[in-house]
Amino acid sequence: MYKILLRQDLVPNIHLFKVEAPAVAEKAQPGQFVVIRIDERGERIPLTIADWDEKEGSVSIVFMEVGTTTRRLTLLKAGDYIANLVGPLGLPSHTEKFGTVVCAGGCYGIASIMPIARAMRQAGNKVISVIEARSKYLLFWEDELRRVSDQLIVTTGDGSYGAKGWVTEQLKEIIDAGDKVDLVVAVGCTYMMKLCAEMTRPLGIKTIVHLNPIMVDGTGMCGCCRVEVGGKTKFACVDGPEFDGHQVDWELLLARQTAYLDDEIRSLSEWECQVGIEG
């Protein structure tokens, strides 16, 4: 059992849990993830390690409410326990001195990109972070990102805060302004990562993405997380989650992510009936 030390509601539908897991905290590196299971009946879901504290023996996970598991998670509070947390899984982000690195985060990916931006800066890069949300009230961790970046650009879909628009537009502005961008790292929903990769492809700017297919064990055992990169099948859990965005078969990834949509809707509606939440 793993104790929730702290819960923060970052925005209405994105939450942070700091979970006691000293051994994982000792080994965690940027870009890695954990697989969690709430209880005996729960499914195993992967969540990026948003931060970790070796001294405190904790890892922080950030999740967005989408399906039954993440909705059930939101019923937990500090002091509660989750049944399982295993990690750190996946290969760490490759960090070295590239020059200027743009770290783009959207949605829950705002949390995931933070430790990558931090590590990129520690490796001697000039880090320009760009974070996006649909609206101001869905934005979080602005200060955390600013702290680990040379420059932070915030953009909202409705223009309620920062620039109006999306990460890709800001990315284009950075490039058009004449800054030589050596690397783009994008973490967020699949569309956002795909659009970033498509934007940089004609410019030949290497773009790293963090894929988020469905997983079960997270250790290479099942092959549920198969993705195609450069025409080859890879397991995102052990070969990734970091891949070259220009090589990813995005249509396949998007299609595979919807494999259980009907089941997810059924599961969620039955759960809502059980707990008496009005659907």
Add this chain to the structure above:
Amino acid sequence: MAKLNLNRVEMPRQDPKLRGRNFNEVALGYSLDQAKEEASRCIQCPKRNCVDGCPVNVDIPDFIKALRDGDMPEAVRILKSTNALPGICGRVCPQETQCESTCSLAKKGAPIAIGRLERFVADWERANMPKASSPSPKPAPSGKKVAVVGSGPAGLTAAADLAKLGHGVTIFEALHVAGGVLMYGIPEFRLPKVIVQAEVDYVASLGVKIELDSVVGKLVTIDELLSNGYHAVFLGTGAGLPMFMNIPGENLNGIYSANEFLTRVNLMKAYRFPEYDTPVKIGKRVAVIGGGNVAMDSARCALRLGAKIVYIVYRRSEAEMPARREEAENAQEEGIQFKLLTNPKQFLGNEQNWVVGMECYEMELGEPDESGRPRPVVKPGSEFVIDVDEVVVALGTTPNPLIASTTPGLETTKRGTVVADEATGKTKKDKVWAGGDIVTGAATVISAMGAGKAAAADIDKFLRG
């Protein structure tokens, strides 16, 4: 000498029509009378060939004698003195090629049903002997610590033996329950999970610590274990990496590795979705590719989930099928259709990326290949399409490279298996032993247990040396 009794007592099984729709155990086990009757057929021959036929050398005639005489606690004691997992072995061991094949009555076509008797004794213990009543004498602590990686049959056996010898044993398991393939792979209807957990509990009761959620190679490396107080390491991580065919369309939705399909169904209990949160696709027309036990398990799971038609698609003929005969027969009885001498060429999908068909070749058997079996050869121009909405690829597994890639000095083969001495399990790396599928590639539960046992004996020798 009394006349030989050649009437093997049959074990009752669930009716094929009923069992194809439920996940309850297929084989129902002997009653006490049936068990005694079968036990009384044993002629207690002095040569004890059956013991040699058992990879862990269970004292078969002795436990059968105790059972025949009605001394059940003694039968339990004898069985468990060599085999920590009798309820599991009694169910999933291929006795027909091991102990039963060397039974003196095998020549007469009616070997003693050793597996069924083993199962009976194990089940009797679980039902009749409360845990406290079978205390094992606590061995004197050796002061040595051993890390066992993986809690499948090899790891559990090595851990039990090492604990019985007084060593401090910790098992590191990557998943959220112990048991490895016994939990995620073999289905409930063949091996009920309460039985696996009861035998895991028995191993824990010997003083073995089990650390779940612990991926060795990620959370901690072998070298870190060795420098953090462990005097020896046993690797029993199995063969967990699924093989695919690498043909077009294999990443369509609805195509599973057998590992994923069985993990969802068995470990995550997707057959009870949405009561359990993990879903699995319920196919109407399912093709399972492969001819081994895992293929049979997958096909029978698909049927139980509600499939209308389930095919086993195998590229050779029935004679070459690696599955236990009993399992292939069970599958056929339940209505699984065998498409033999058939091999997929590619998978066909619809616009939503779901599999809708499988284009196959007809095959014919050619000259024997390096495995000794006739090589399957494509019949040119024989392509045909099978309509399917779900496919399970059950072509075997290879060891997960995670440990090898994080353990300098551990020698591996081209197939990814760890090089270890056949008799002792000793690897090329100091203080590290290995056994089971990680060494042999995918094989049987009992051979893994045999390897765990041999390695435990050698580790003990090393620790006392």
